[in-house]
Every structure is written in C-alpha cells, then in structure tokens.
Amino acid sequence: MQDQPIRDKQSIQQLYNAILPALAQHVHQNLAAVIPLFDNFNLERMVDTWTKDPAADSAVEISIENGNVQQLGLRIRLEGFQKAGAETFDITKDLVFKLDRSSYTVGPGKGDSWPEKEYFSRWDKAEYETLAERWSEELIDDITQRLENLAS
Template sequence: METRNTRDKQSIQHLINQILPALAQTVHQHIQPVIPMFENFVLEQVVDTWTKDPASDLDDEISIEKGNVQQVGLRLKLESFNKPGAEPFDVTKNMLFKLEYSSYTVGPDKNSPWLEKVYQQRWEKYEYEEIAEQWTEELIDSISAQLVK
C-alpha cells in the first residue's frame, strides 16, 4: 500500500476504519466501571460533513470520498445517571480528530490537542492508552461536577 502523508480519501478512511475502532475499544475498556451508573450508554463514531476547509470553494461538497472532511471522532453519551439520592443527568463527551493538510490532532475539542500524528503514522499501544486515560479523567471530572450541583 502506498503511504499517504496528506489528508485524502484513503487517509480519512484509514482513520475511520482502523484508528477510531481501536481507540473506541480502548476507551470502552477504560470507562467500563462508569457505564453501570447510567441507564444508557452509546459510544459512536462521528464524521463532520458541515465544516468546510477555509481554502475550498463554497460550493464544494464535504465528504470522505472527496477527502475534504475536516473532523472525525468519537462521541460518548451516558444517559440517565441512576444512583439513589442524585438527580438523573446525562453526560456527553467528544473526542475530536482535527484533520489538517498533512497531519491531524486528537483531543477533546479542536483547541486542546493531546496528540499530533502524520497521516498513516502507526499508533502505538501506549498512545491509545494515554488518550483513553485522559478522556476517562475528563469524563469522571464531568460526572463529579454534575454530582456537586
């Protein structure tokens, strides 16, 4: 397979088909103790087909096929906290892959990068673990903040 070092259809598909599922699996392992506290749990992949590349034509359609998607990621939804003595609440967390021309960043939003990678660069096991741990810490902080309201 030819190595691609720019954002294009193949590099985006690699992220969606290889990296995101492996990261989702690692995240799921890390948040396992938290899941039973809620009635419903969803961990899904997301693809942003709304955000346009500032350098693109206004009429350009945003799609994986065109290789011009700007963001992909994971969304976690924990719904209806169900512990006695606490008001039910929901928690939603995003993990965003901000796709630049020759690299991408991973973080909880587009302004807080935790990791930067070049397209097609192999992820090491420790990188999956570190990202999952950081995200889990933010999730626990969000749940704790809701409980002290």
C-alpha cells in the same frame, strides 16, 4: 513527489475505519466501571460534514469520499444516571480529530489538543491507552463535577 502524506480520502478512511474503532475499544475498557451507573451508553464515531476548508471548492460536498472532511472523532453519551439520592442526568463528550493538510491533532474539542500525528503513522498500544485514559478521566471529572453541583 510528496514527502509527507496529506489529508485525502485514504488517510481519512484509515482514521475512521481503523484508528477510531481501536481507540473506542480502549475507551470502553476504561469506562467499564462507570457505564453501569447509567441507563444507556452510546459510543460512536462522528464526522463533521459542516465545516468547510477555506481553501477548498465550495461546490464540492464535504465527505470522507471527497477527502475534504475537517474533523472526525468519537462521541460518548451516557444517559440516565442512576444513583440513590441523586438527580438523574445525561452527559455527552466528544473526542475530536482536527484534520490539517499533512497532520492531525486529537483533543476534547475545546481548542485543547493533545497529540499531533502525521497521516498513516502507526499508533502503538501505549498511545491508544494514554489517549483513552486521558479522555476517560476528563469524562469522569465531568460526572464528578455534575454530582457536586447537584449536591450543592
């Protein structure tokens, strides 16, 4: 009998089909003022089907269906910054869910992780808002840095 939920097809599907879309809604709301500054906006779910679990059978394809995905998350892409006097640019940012055996971490993917949660644990509204706000602030900081670099 297992005490802790583990990474499997159901736990990954729950993250992909329930948690990521809800988190994306909060991110979209946080970026409502930034989105009109760009020609194109795309916020999508992503699944890493390249990274193999070192302990897994190498003959098994990496997929949500096989329950052996190591990472999934959200990717935002803002294209064609439009501001008078500024050079146009695009920006992309990922929010990565790193899936361990009995828990997962969430972060911007640079080895930096924020919360750690067990599979099937509930997310409350404050957790969605905090994470969406933190990721949105990082994106806005990246945009600001890009504008400062263009100005100098």
